Amino acid sequence: MAIPTGINDDLKAAIQEAIITDKLMGQKLKDILTSGPRQVTKGLQEWNYENGLILYKGLIYIPNNKELKCKVMQQFHDNLMGHPGQWKTIELISREYWWPGITKFVKAYIQGYATCQTTKIQLPTKVLQTVILGLVQRYGDYCLSYVNPYNTKRIEAV
Numbered sequence: 001m002a003i004p005t006g007i008n009d010d011l012k013a014a015i016q017e018a019i020i021t022d023k024l025m026g027q028k029l030k031d032i033l034t035s036g037p038r039q040v041t042k043g044l045q046e047w048n049y050e051n052g053l054i055l056y057k058g059l060i061y062i063p064n065n066k067e068l069k070c071k072v073m074q075q076f077h078d079n080l081m082g083h084p085g086q087w088k089t090i091e092l093i094s095r096e097y098w099w100p101g102i103t104k105f106v107k108a109y110i111q112g113y114a115t116c117q118t119t120k121i122q123l124p125t126k127v128l129q130t131v132i133l134g135l136v137q138r139y140g141d142y143c144l145s146y147v148n149p150y151n152t153k154r155i156e157a158v
Contacts, residue, residue: 007060007096011075014068015060016052022063029054029061059098072097073109086110 007015019026032040033049046057054061062069076092077084084092090106099105 008075011071012053014071015062018063018065018068019052019054022065024064026054026061026063056098059094060096062097062099064099069099069105070109073106077106077110 019030021027029047030049033044033047033054036044047061048055062072072093073089077089086107089110090103093102093106
């Protein structure tokens with residue numbers, strides 16, 4: 001398997017460091033993948049260890065490190081395309097990276113991201129109550145012609 005090409009050197013170094021410091025998952029998994037007994041590694045066929053990175057199904061595994069996950073989010077959400085939204089961000093990250101709960105993390109990150117919340121398109125909560133059709137002249141006076149959506153009859157008012 002080849003390591004995805006979109007990783008920069010700083011991020012790669014941070015991931016490698018996180019693998020070493022994550023004793024519970026990162027370091028143990030690395031040890032099993034590199035020198036574990038065949039009976040154990042046989043069940044981990046979707047996992048690899050290459051160039052200091054753990055890969056899951058060809059995607060770079062991100063250890064349980066919130067700061068590191070935020071760096072990945074910044075790369076794809078904040079810097080890359082100008083806040084593409086949660087589903088597009090998940091799609092972009094999932095092309096190169098993987099960690100358990102990635103969807104939940106991305107949703108929480110974007111919901112807490114002030115710029116996204118202030119620029120999100122808000123749908124109107126109230127429908128316009130009256131639609132003005134125009135100004136009509138009746139008997140020498142000008143009348144306003146409009147339609148009320150709850151009453152579909154044409155109404156004219158002086």
